[in-house]
Amino acid sequence: YDTSDKLYFEPLVFEDIMNIIEKEQPEGAILQFGGQTPLNLAFPLSEQGVKILGTPSESIDRVEDRKLCSEMLQRLGIPQPECGTGFSADEAKEIAKRIGYPVLVRPSYVLGGRAMQIVQDDAELGEYMREAVKVSPKYPVLVDKFLQDAIELDVDAVVDGRDVFIPGIMQHIEQAGIHSGDSACVVPPQTLDEEVVKTVKEYTRKIAKELGVVGLMNVQLAVKGRSVYVLEVNPRASRTVPFISKATGFPLAKIATRVLLRYTLEELGIPSEIEIPYACVKESVFPFIKLHGVDPVLGPEMKSTGEVMGIDRDFAQAYFKAQIAAGNTLPTEGNAFTSVRKEDQLKFAPMLRKLKELGFEILATDGTHNTLKEAGVKSRQVLKVSQGSPNIIDCIHAGEVTLIINTPTIGRNPARDGYMIRRAAIDFRIPYITTLAGAQAAVQAIESMLKGKISIGSLNEYHPTVKKKFHAVN
Structure with a gap:
């Protein structure tokens, strides 16, 4: 704003843009730096004789049109996940059956992943179609094959x-x-x-x-x-x-x-x-610290409001720096609590074994504790909220937990143990991790920090x- 010759605070809609163009008489318009909304103006502006600088409006339309984009990728021999467009709930269900569950479903008319969800079966898809979207010929739902663990x-x-x-x-x-x-x-x-x-x-x-x-x-x-x-x-x-x-x-x-x-x-x-x-x-x-009652679990719907960067010669150190900048500083000692979905428990075992080797005590709820025991990873069992006191929430309140690893179960009931644990992590400023990949990166970062001090370097040294x-x- 402090370098432009003129700055207009106007809505990104056709009529307002045309008013500015008529006043300024520019040589052309650049649409590439305003996100998705300006791209939708490419054709209307072109039809009014406005020169679009850069990628032609016809090419923009080919990418924005799901069918045309899919045909282009097929012609180029580039693989894409199987997909379809449902103009009714029944049609969406037929597409899901054809390409196979799990599928990623979303409305065709939103940005930022709003109302996007991964569904595992017909029942979940039916619930999604009833509660999350209103599907119609004008507003279809997009169904994509979800690539698990990609x-x-x-x-x-x-x-x-x-x-x-x-x-x-x-x-x-x-x-x-x-x-x-x-x-x-x-x-x-x-x-x-x-x-x-x-x-x-x-x-x-x-x-x-x-x-x-x-x-x-x-x-x-x-x-x-x-x-x-x-x-x-x-x-x-x-x-x-x-x-x-x-x-x-x-x-x-x-x-x-x-x-x-x-x-x-x-x-x-x-x-x-x-x-x-x-x-x-x-x-x-x-922004979870300011949004009381919101589950901090990550998914296909965007929740972040900003971003930070960590830089280092070593990935683990760069990751540790990024966590500090994001206000999620990882501990290098203490008690790491873990409670993960049954299907994830064995995947987490090697990483939790490494945490144990690094000097952490592992706390776990019954299911995770038993699986870790079978895998040869020693942990201390703690009670779930629903099992009485003293439970994991009591441990958090007492300051006994320095790191929380908790993967979400399916469902949105706020009384679930997992939700209460994640909210407690936010409220008590305890670093929390809700994905396997995030936990693996965190353990690498903690191990790196235990081996040496954090290094500081300017961008002018790296570039x-x-x-x-x-x-x-x-």
Whole structure:
């Protein structure tokens, strides 16, 4: 606001934008930096003779139209999860049966993952259709195959119509099913092999060239096993652009704007690829401390209101720094309480064993305690809220718990033990983790901190170490 020649505070609707255009008579309009809403104005503005700078409005429409986008990906030979559009509750149920549960369902007309839900069977889908959405021919519901235990990725790219600059691949730390705006993520990716990274870049370039993208583009993908699936294509700046710009030292918004004004990436001295020799972790900031009664569990509906970054040569240290910045400082000693879903208990055992080795005492409710005992992990059993006193909530109130690991069970009843535990964690400022991937990253970070002090370095020390590659073929 302090560098622009003029700033208008007006709604992002066609009539108001046209009033500004008629007054200012600009050479063109840039739609890429306002999120989803401006993209919906591409065609109306084009029809009024407004020159759209960057990606053509026809290409925007191809991506925004679910059917056209799916056909494009099929033509390019790029895998995508099976999906369908239901114009009635019965039709949505038929699609879910065809592609197989679990499925991800959402209304077609919302942003930020609102009313998005993972459903496991017909009964849950029926409840969702009755309570969460009003489906109609005008407002259909989108049904996608949910890729269980997949790793999600975000890729931001700047394209000049010919060359594609990919500054980095962001790997989500939380598993698939957590909204991309809520999941912590790391650049460069920590657990992907070179072949998968190569495939991700190849798909991004194919899509960019097919659409004739000029400016910024975002692609969301999922990796399951060694298979890479494209989940979503956005012909605009995404919420990850500030993070990847800060992480790499490449001002993507500035570069993209120059590209929109017909500079080429080559003329701007921008490489084809870069190699980042350090780790940057983005962590989300949540408002739960101010929202009494809200369950802090993460899911497909976005809940975060901000984000922070941790940077270090070592991923574990970068993750620890990000947690400090987000107000969720991890402990290096004390009692770690764990109560997780039955199907998750064995998955958590190795990580809890490591916590035990690091000097933590493990507290667990009966089910988790018994599973850990069978796995050879020693823990102290504590009572659930429903089993009497002294229970886990009493332990939290007494200051006996320094870390809480609790995965949610299905259902929204606020009287559930898990909900009460998570709320107590918020109210007593105790670090809490609700996903397996988040817990694994936290244990790595705690182990790293116990080995040495946290290091401090400025961005000016990190950015010059980024290696630029000009030889990659686009």
